[in-house]
Amino acid sequence: VNQHNKTLKKLEGDISANLSALEAIRKDWKGRKEFWENWAKMPEIERVKGNYADAFGEVNRIIATLLKEIENIYKNYALIQKQVASLLEKNNAYLRSVEKSLADNRGRLLDRKISLFHKDFYASLRDTSLLPQFRRDMIPSFRQVDVGGAKIPSRFILGAQLLLALVIGLLILFKREKLAEMEEWRFIWEHPWATGCFSAIGLLSFLYTGLLPIWRLIQWQIMGFSASGMLSSFLRDRSKILVIHFLASFFVLTIILHMTSFPEPLFRLYLAAVTLGAVIGFSLLLFYRIRREPEHQWDGFSWLLRIGILLASISFVAQCIGYETLAVVLLLTPIVSLFTVLFAFLGIKLVDGGLTVLFAHFPLPKTMFFESLRRDLNQRFHFISHVVIIGFAILYILRGWMGKNTVADAWAAVLHLSFTVASIRVSVKNALLMVLFIYLSFTVSELMQLFLDRELFPKRKMERGMRDLIKKMVHYGLITFGFLWAMSIFGIDLRNFAVLAGAVSIGIGFGLQNIVNNFVSGLILLFERPITVGDVVVLQGQWGTVRRIGLRSTIVESLDRSEIVVPNSQLVSEPFVNWTLSNSTARCSITVGVAYGTD
Structure with a gap:
């Protein structure tokens, strides 16, 4: 519905622009008509007008025809504009009803339905219309939704994804021997096609508009299992790999059943069976892990297993006593959060590698400045990419826990x-x-x-x-x-800095004199330059080399390579010896002892 509204608003804007252009054309031709009529009434033209009556009539006829045609086009555009406005109003009304329904559903987290042990629940399972109704509802749920306004056709995006996955996979295979030398790239060269699929879907999926539900589901499935494959290179423990694959399979299957309008009684039984199996499986896994490796009983994975057992147990009990919505939220939201963190981890690894390769081969002049710029930009883009990926992951997790429809809604709520x-x-x-x-x-x-x-x-x-x-x-x-x-x-308001300056003055009076004194002394050292970085100085009888001049203090390195922190106020107010102030030649006296009687 939102995409429909965007399309209609764009159409409304185009119509308004065309109406404005038509109005300008109509005014222009009306002006020409008035000019022609006034010109024809001039005395000089009146005397010869009879000789050119046909020409004058033809001109008037052409102008009248043009104005009439413009008027007709204007009316048609105005009618279309009215229809678009009506559609927008209906869409907004429908959107408000959808948002109200979603809000009501979120508010029903603790609404209770019939228990799994109630006789009415078993009566619903014996309903012979469940499966026929499921078959009727399954096909419409996978139909394409024509939202219009797609800037790029879906087939082009799909082709680009397939091509990108193929190119990335072939490049990894071609460079496999070189990548195998670097342990940090193990997850890439061990799974070239999984890396290609994960990267292609992650980079280009945002371009889709009104994606076919079945294809969206397939993309989620490919991305999930590709991530599971790459994560297996980091997770050497087979039990961790098993848990990741189980959660990915459960999540994809649950989404399939949800999208195909699977009958609610059967869906509740499915969730209850899976949660009970998860409680038993995670408990056995934790038991054997602690028994086999007692030192790992309090590590991160063991804690995740305990949290999984707790959430699955609560979800199973909630499902049994009728709190279906709570049970689903306790199951799916933590799984989505976990996979979001894992996807973000893989995304950071892949982006870091891509940026490293990009800046290593990006053509820049071979000068000191551009080489330093290459290293600096590489570090900064790494930092920015980490912030963006982690920020998006946090927003995606908040979207689930805050009950928002999209990441954009979660972002707006945070802002x-x-x-x-x-x-x-x-x-x-x-x-x-x-x-x-x-x-x-x-x-x-x-x-x-x-x-x-x-x-x-x-x-x-x-x-x-x-x-x-x-x-x-x-x-x-x-x-x-x-x-x-x-x-x-x-x-x-910047005028408030006057108040701040007054507060700072009071602070100086109460105990910041030394700090301000050192700060002002640092400025004096920078401007007057009695010492500069690299000078050889003697402070209180100790020789040293100036390494850094800051606004508060100066760092001097002594001959035995120890660093002396000297307040700037001391360098301004007390005398010291600078052997290299105006001349780089310095003299050092060394006392040499010799034996008595030596010639």
Whole structure:
């Protein structure tokens, strides 16, 4: 229904644009008609008009015909627009009813139906219309839903998925010997076709619009078992592999029965049998695992088995006494959450490998700057991909536990979470934007420093102190700009910083003098440059080399390679010896003892 609405809204927008264009054309021709009529009434034209009566009549006739045709087209478009608006209204009404039904169903988590031991339940099993009704409902449940507005036909997406899976599988087979040398790629070269299928479905499935239910189910099944195959390379324990395959098979079979409108009494019996089998199977597996390997009785997998036994037991009891919805939620939601975590783990592994290969072979100039940029971007894209995949996985898990229809609904619910602090409305959306802008300011700052250090400074032949000064000023300037921008997005009026400055002044008066003193002294050292990184200095009788000048302190490395942290205020207020301030030549006196009587 949402896709229908998107299609209708797009159509409505196109119609409105065409109506606006027609209105402009109609005004233009009306203007031409008025111009022609006024021109024909001029005295000079009146005297010769009789000689060109046919021409004047033809022009008037053409303009009238055009205006009439434009009017007819305009009326047709207006009629279509009215029909589209009516369809939109009906769709929205239907959508509201669907959303209300879904909300009602979520609210019936603790609604109780008849028990599995009740006589009415057994009477429903003897109903001879169950299987015929199932056969009638099964075919419509797999029909294609024509939602319209598909930007890419499904057959093209399917072809692209098959081609991508084939290419990835063949590339892995072609590079198998090289990949086998790296243990971290074991899950890929052991399962090339599973990797290809998982990657193709994961990368291109979002392009589908109104996907045929049976094909959606097949894709889920392929992706689930492909992931199970790849995970077997990480899970050396056969019991873990067995549990993963069991959960994947149960989930796919349950979805099949749900999509085919499997009769409710039989579906309840199926769930009760599976949960009872899971309780027995997990209990035996845990018992033999602890008996065979006592040191693993409290590891992560053993805890997962215990949680599985608990959830399956509660689900079985709930199903037996009539809480069917609760039983289904306790079964399917944890399984979906578990496989979401596993899919995210595989996705991170695959994306990391893809990014490593991409940046290793991406054509960039062979200069120091671009080589450093390649490494920096590789690390940043790894970090960003991890955040995106983990964030999507968390949202997908929240979708199930929060009872939302889609990931977009869960995302919208999270973004709208907010609270008020001192008349400032703090929302998750603004907080995320603030973090994003601060991260971008740090990223731009580091890239700018990289460019200056690798590309600009070597050509200018600047001394070390000036380079450090420029880099730090660029860094702190960009960070300050990003911070102020983030604060404005967060909803904090920049005029309030005057109040903040007053609070800082009070803080300085109560005990921050040393910190502020060191900060100001750091700025003095950067601008006046009495010392620079690499200088040989003598502090309180100890020789050392300046390694880093920060805003609060300076790091000096002594001759025995120990690091001395010196507050900047000490370097500004107390004397010290700088042997290389204006000359790189230094002198060191060494006392040599000799025996008495030596010539």
